[in-house]
Amino acid sequence: xxxxxxxxxxxxxxxxxxxxxxxxxxxxxxxxxxxxxxxxxxxxxxxxxxxxxxxxxxxxxxxxxxxxxxxxxxxxxxxxxxxxxxxxxxxxxxxxxxxxxxxxxxxxxxxxxxxxxxxxxxxxxxxxxx
Amino acid sequence: xxxxxxxxxxxxxxxxxxxxxxxxxxxxxxxxxxxxxxxxxxxxxxxxxxxxxxxxxxxxxxxxxxxxxxxxxxxxxxxxxxxxxxxxxxxxxxxxxxxxxxxxxxxxxxxxxxxxxxxxxxxxxxxxxxxxxxxxxxxxxxxxxxxxxxxxxxxxxxxxxxxxxxxxxxxxxxxxxxxxxxxxxxxxxxxxxxxxxxxxxxxxxxxxxxxxxxxxxxxxxxxxxxx
Amino acid sequence: xxxxxxxxxxxxxxxxxxxxxxxxxxxxxxxxxxxxxxxxxxxxxxxxxxxxxxxxxxxxxxxxxxxxxxxxxxxxxxxxxxxxxxxxxxxxxxxxxxxxxxxxxxxxxxxxxxxxxxxxxxxxxxxxxxxxxxxxxxxxxxxxxxxxxxxxxxxxxxxxxxxxxxxxxxxxxxxxxxxxxxxxxxxxxxxxxxxxxxxxxxxxxxxxxxxxxxxxxxxxxxxxxxxxxxxxxxxxxxxxxxxxxxxxxxxxxxxxxxxxxxxxxxxxxxxxxxxxxxxxxxxxxxxxxxxxxxxxxxxxxxxxxxxxxxxxxxxxxxxxxxxxxxxxxxxxxxxxxxxxxxxxxxxxxxxxxxxxxxxxxxxxxxxxxxxxxxxxxxxxxxxxxxxxxxxxxxxxxxxxxxxxxxxxxxxxxxxxxxxxxxxxxxxxxxxxxxxxxxxxxxxxxxxxxxxxxxxxxxxxxxxxxxxxxxxxxxxxxxxxxxxxxxxxxxxxxxxxxxxxx
Numbered sequence: 001x002x003x004x005x006x007x008x009x010x011x012x013x014x015x016x017x018x019x020x021x022x023x024x025x026x027x028x029x030x031x032x033x034x035x036x037x038x039x040x041x042x043x044x045x046x047x048x049x050x051x052x053x054x055x056x057x058x059x060x061x062x063x064x065x066x067x068x069x070x071x072x073x074x075x076x077x078x079x080x081x082x083x084x085x086x087x088x089x090x091x092x093x094x095x096x097x098x099x100x101x102x103x104x105x106x107x108x109x110x111x112x113x114x115x116x117x118x119x120x121x122x123x124x125x126x127x128x129x130x
Numbered sequence: 131x132x133x134x135x136x137x138x139x140x141x142x143x144x145x146x147x148x149x150x151x152x153x154x155x156x157x158x159x160x161x162x163x164x165x166x167x168x169x170x171x172x173x174x175x176x177x178x179x180x181x182x183x184x185x186x187x188x189x190x191x192x193x194x195x196x197x198x199x200x201x202x203x204x205x206x207x208x209x210x211x212x213x214x215x216x217x218x219x220x221x222x223x224x225x226x227x228x229x230x231x232x233x234x235x236x237x238x239x240x241x242x243x244x245x246x247x248x249x250x251x252x253x254x255x256x257x258x259x260x261x262x263x264x265x266x267x268x269x270x271x272x273x274x275x276x277x278x279x280x281x282x283x284x285x286x287x288x289x290x291x292x293x294x295x296x297x298x299x300x301x302x303x304x305x306x307x308x309x310x311x312x313x314x315x316x317x318x319x320x321x322x323x324x325x326x327x328x329x330x331x332x333x334x335x336x337x338x339x340x341x342x343x344x345x346x347x348x349x350x351x352x353x354x355x356x357x
Numbered sequence: 358x359x360x361x362x363x364x365x366x367x368x369x370x371x372x373x374x375x376x377x378x379x380x381x382x383x384x385x386x387x388x389x390x391x392x393x394x395x396x397x398x399x400x401x402x403x404x405x406x407x408x409x410x411x412x413x414x415x416x417x418x419x420x421x422x423x424x425x426x427x428x429x430x431x432x433x434x435x436x437x438x439x440x441x442x443x444x445x446x447x448x449x450x451x452x453x454x455x456x457x458x459x460x461x462x463x464x465x466x467x468x469x470x471x472x473x474x475x476x477x478x479x480x481x482x483x484x485x486x487x488x489x490x491x492x493x494x495x496x497x498x499x500x501x502x503x504x505x506x507x508x509x510x511x512x513x514x515x516x517x518x519x520x521x522x523x524x525x526x527x528x529x530x531x532x533x534x535x536x537x538x539x540x541x542x543x544x545x546x547x548x549x550x551x552x553x554x555x556x557x558x559x560x561x562x563x564x565x566x567x568x569x570x571x572x573x574x575x576x577x578x579x580x581x582x583x584x585x586x587x588x589x590x591x592x593x594x595x596x597x598x599x600x601x602x603x604x605x606x607x608x609x610x611x612x613x614x615x616x617x618x619x620x621x622x623x624x625x626x627x628x629x630x631x632x633x634x635x636x637x638x639x640x641x642x643x644x645x646x647x648x649x650x651x652x653x654x655x656x657x658x659x660x661x662x663x664x665x666x667x668x669x670x671x672x673x674x675x676x677x678x679x680x681x682x683x684x685x686x687x688x689x690x691x692x693x694x695x696x697x698x699x700x701x702x703x704x705x706x707x708x709x710x711x712x713x714x715x716x717x718x719x720x721x722x723x724x725x726x727x728x729x730x731x732x733x734x735x736x737x738x739x740x741x742x743x744x745x746x747x748x749x750x751x752x753x754x755x756x757x758x759x760x761x762x763x764x765x766x767x768x769x770x771x772x773x774x775x776x777x778x779x780x781x782x783x784x785x786x787x788x789x790x791x792x793x794x795x796x797x798x799x800x801x802x803x804x805x806x807x808x809x810x811x812x813x814x815x816x817x818x819x820x821x822x823x824x825x826x827x828x829x830x831x832x833x834x835x836x837x838x839x840x841x842x843x844x845x846x847x848x849x850x851x852x853x854x855x856x857x858x
Contacts, residue, residue, distance in 0.1 A: 037587045040318065042394065042439065042741035044587035075318055075585050205786050209528055212535055216550065224547045232808060233816030236542040239804050240549055243538065247531050254524045264525050264787020269575075270394030270441055271745065273584040278785070282580045286753065287774065290573075293757055294770035302758070309757060313750035317580055328747070336758055344411035347765035348758065 001092040003027065006082055006116065007035045009045070009052040011129040012097035017056060019127045020095040021063045029092060030066035036081045039073035047073070079115030086120050098126045199263050206255040213247030216240045285316030301351020302341070306333035360490050363709060367717030370710065376419055379412075380718050383420035384725045387427020391434070392737045394441050395579055395745070396752065398428035399684035403567035404752070406692055407759035414696040415711055419718040421692065422672075423726075425685050426478060426719065429628070429665045430726045431737065433470035437463060437657070438591050438738050446628035446664040449636045453649065453656030458591040460652045467596035469606045469654055470661040471730045476607075477614040477662035478723040481669030484618055486716060489705070492677040496702035501810040502823030504701075506830040508803040511680050513834050514624035516792045529788045532779070533796020536561055543801070544808060556768045561776075563691040565760050566797050569773045570790060571684070572756040574780015576749045581781070583745060593738070596731050606658040609639050613662030620663075621670020624682050628667040635659035669719070676712055677702060680799070687794045694798070 005020035007013045017033070024031045033056055037047035048056070053069060060067040072081050086094060098113040106114070117124050220240035266274055289312030296305040310329035319325060337357065341348035350357050370376065390401045402421050409417035432447030437454035450470065457466040499507070516526035539550045540560025551557040598606070613635045620631040639655040640646060649656055674680040679700030681687035693700050698708055705712055730737070760773040783790060807821065814820025822828065836843065 038744070039585040039587045040744040040746060042435075042441065042588055042743075042745075043738075045742070047587045047589075049589045073586060077320070202786060205528070205782070205788075209531070212532070216535060216538070219550050219552075224542075224549055232544045232812060234808055234811050236545040236547040236549060239807075240538055243531065243534055246527075247535070250524060250527050250531055254528060257522070257524050262522065262524075264522060266787055267578065267784040267790075269579060271579050271584050272582045273586075274582055276582055278581040279583065280581070282583065283577055283781075286577060286580055287778075290753065290757065290770070290774055290777075294767050294774070297761060297770070298767055302761075306754060306758065310750050310754045313753050314746045317583065317746035317749055318585075319744060319746035319750075332751070332754065336755075340408050340758070340762070344408060346408055346411060346758075346762040348762060349765070 001027070001029050001090050002032045003029050003093045003095060004032045004034060004082065004085060004091045005095040006078060006097070006112075007033050007048065007056065008097070009035075009048045010097075012099060013048075015127050015129045016095050016097040017059065019125060021060065021065055023093055023095065023125065024065045025063065027092065030068065031060060032085075032089075032091070033060070033067060033069040034072070034078075034082060034085065035069070036072040036074075036076070036078045038075055038077060040075065046078075047071075077112065077115070079112045079119065082116050083119045086122055091122055093123050093125060094120050095125045095127065098128060199258075202258045202263070203255060206251045206258065209247050209254065210251035213244040213251060215244075216247065217244035220244065282316050282318070286313055289313050289316055297351075298349055299351060301353050301357075302348040303330075303333045303337050303353055303357065304351060306336065360486060363713045364486060364717060366710065367713030367715075368720075370415070370714040371419070371717045371721055376416060376714070376718065377721070379416040379420045380423050380722050381725055383423020384427040384430075384722050384729060385423075386420075387424035388431040388434075388726065388729060388737060389427075389740060390424070391428040391431020391444055391447075392740050393431075393743070393748065394435060395575075395748065397444055397684075398425050399567075399688050400571040400575060400752070401428075402685055402688045402692070403564070403571045404755045404759055406564045406567065406688065406695065407762040409692070410695070410762070414693075414698070415714050417692065417696075418689070418711070418715050419722075421689050422715055422719055423722045425671075425689070426665065426668055426722050427726055428685075429478075429668050430471065430474050430730050432664075433474070433657075433661050434467065434730070434734055434737050435741070437466045437470065438593060438734075439588050439741065441588060444664075446632055446667070447661075448629070449632040449660040450657055450664075452636065453653050455591075456650070456652035457654065457657065458593070458652075462652060462654075463591050463593040464596045465598050465602050465654060466652075466657050467593065467734045468598040468731065469602060469658045471596060471727060471734075472598070473606060473610040473613065473658045473662040474665040474730075475723055475727040476610045477617060477666040478669060478726075479720065480611075480614050481618045481621075481666035482716065482719045482723065485669050485673055485719075488622075489673050489677050492673065493702045493705040496678055497706075499702075499826060500823045501806045501813070502821050503826045503830070505803060505806040505810050505821060506823075506827040506834075507678060507680065508799050508806065510830050510834050510837075511624045511682075511795065511799060512792070512803070513837050515682075515795050516789075517837050517840070518624075522787070525786070525788045526792050529783060529790065530792035530796045532783075532788075533793035534800040536566060536793075537797045537800030538804075543805060556764075556766065556772075560801075561772060562763050562769070563694060563797060564763050565769055565773055566776055567688050567691055567794065568756045568760050569776025570780040570783075570794060571688070572752050573773055573777025574784065574790075576752045576756070577777055577781040578784040580749055583749075588741075593735055596734055602654055605645075605654050608642075609635070609655045609659035610662040612638060612642075613659040614666040616659075617663035617666030617668075618670040621667030621682065622673040624674070624680060627683050628664040631663040631667050632660035635663040672719075675700075676704065676715075679704065679802070681795055684791055684794060687791070687798055690798055 003020050003024045005016050007017055020031050035048040037044040048071065056069060082094060085091065094116060096113055096116055101111055113126065117126065220237050224236050268274060289309050292312065293305045293309040296308065307329040310332055311325050314325045337348055340346040371380065386401060387398060390396045390398060401424055428444055429446060432442060432444035433450050433454065436442045436447040436451035437458050440451050440455040442448045442451050454466045454470065457463065512530055516530045517523050539557055541548055541558055548558060616631040616635050616638070617628070621628065636656055636659060639659040640649045643649065643653060643655050645653060671682050671686045674682055675686045675690060679690060681690050690700050698704060756773065757770060760769050763769060780790065783793070810823070811820045
């Protein structure tokens, strides 16, 4: 069993990561860090770069949690990727960061968090950035 | 990079939804040879890491397959055909109109052009037979390591044709909306609602600025009177 | 001095609110398309051509010139911050520029690129002012045979000098000439290659050709090989330069200008070659050769100056002779023809106000670009977040709109698609695009001049040879055409002898 965390290089992603580390320690399970991008823009601020990933691994190592970092760029949405991983692998908990979205914003942009919450077949821990 | 980090095979440049080929579960530092471009984060063109900036070649590096590109004979045939067509047109359809003011008339130039086209077609064919290949045009956003994605191209052509057929009856605002939405879909974007809103906004803005503001010819179609 | 007076008049014309607005619009659009990879100034000008019908030609030209210059500026931003050159002329900038950015000197790299572009653009535009009028004086004295020879030279130059394969270049040129042939023959009134289609009687609009080949063809080609990757953009603050940077930059700027301007002005010169030359020159002359490859500021300053200077250089033959030396100039010439101006030396005398206003707008545009680029570089970089599907869907959308707007007939859309597929095929088989577009634009004019020349000689071929100018040009053509042979039998043995000696 693993704890899956949907990571983005932002305070939100950091909060999710911290929560995932806590949960992993408590459950004595490894962490799977997932960071994705559709890869359809020249630049995607949600796609973690080298320094971000280094920081993530450093934090995980410091916490003494076994971990894997997986980056995906296959032209799909983050929600799809997470759902697929959860369905295919042994995931006990999904940790994601959430923030407020206006109804219009949700209509236009869609909501990754909502997709994950509704479609993932395992418990989801949703955290907010402070 | 830490040994625990796995990197995907960033060559996932397949059509929008590639079959789920998972790339990496075991913690290997990097995946050699998964695809051409060794992954660097950030790499429309490998942007980070220690790759020398001359990395401009990868795009060209494996253009056409090593086997001879026989489709090129098609180009030769096309050129010869066009050449023949011009000559036929010049000799049969163009009337005689030689006057003192124009001693050579309208025919010789097309005939010369036709002959040149046929000559170039032959030289081209010889070049191809000797193993000559044209380098497919590289570009900043062109990934030549993947084969031509015909599905996308055909969908785009489809969206284009739908617009060409509908523009007069339905008007630019509707046909343009369909065109933009269809093109974005063809290119792999799946935010249907958002795309529709953008498409409608774009069509309306262009219609008002260009057709009404600048007097460009764009049909109002069925929305005549409403817009 | 007469020209100075004309130029001042030009300035007076530019400094109206409307014209300034169009200059600003042009440089803004130009910078944007320069920043975005996959869309360049030639494509943009082609896309905007039809919508400018309702505008004053002067304003449209001011806007186009702004796009042309702006594209050169914008390309450097992407090169430096993303290592993805927005334009082919900024490829070299990426070499040192991106290394500088990674070393935390993005601000200095952007500054030297922007200020260097400004310096080079201004000096080169001054050179344009000085060089063009005498050239026009000379060109006016030429007769039909000389013109014919000049056009042949320009065909041969874009075909044989650029690109890796001459056969493919000639194939492209001939296709272009064929497209130019379609329609009613201007001299005899006979229909050629119209196949009885009334829509073809007026010929294929150059706008439709340009949009089809540059925009639709390019969009289809990119769509077929769409890159699905995201890059990393290096965060940057306000561009600035220290004293040391200024000291190291000013000479490369001047040398880059000196290299760029003449290359822009000769057929088949373009902006790529001088940027490479500038880079190697700076590398050789630098006091810090060890820094090259690790972020030397000279390697950004020189090439960026060179590509902007070449943009100004391109305008010399375009305005003086009506000869396009690159794709953007070709499309701008097409624009002039659309508005009913006859490109060529007479443009300067007949449309003096137009030309001088355009030239004056170049100075203004350069200044605007500096203002726009220096403080706003980080904002421009945000443009790179636009998803590619929107970008290319947008290109197809505007291409369709423009092509339809020319004649308001759906027939043009089918024509556009056909031309787009032609452009797609040419990119697939490595046929260069420029010879085709030059063929379409210059072909009919070359035929006209050739026939005019023959008319004087009563149809005898010697009519194609006029004064000494045409002899010189024919000789140059011969050298260009036979260059591979010359290379094999003259240059190589000579070099061999030198080496052994």
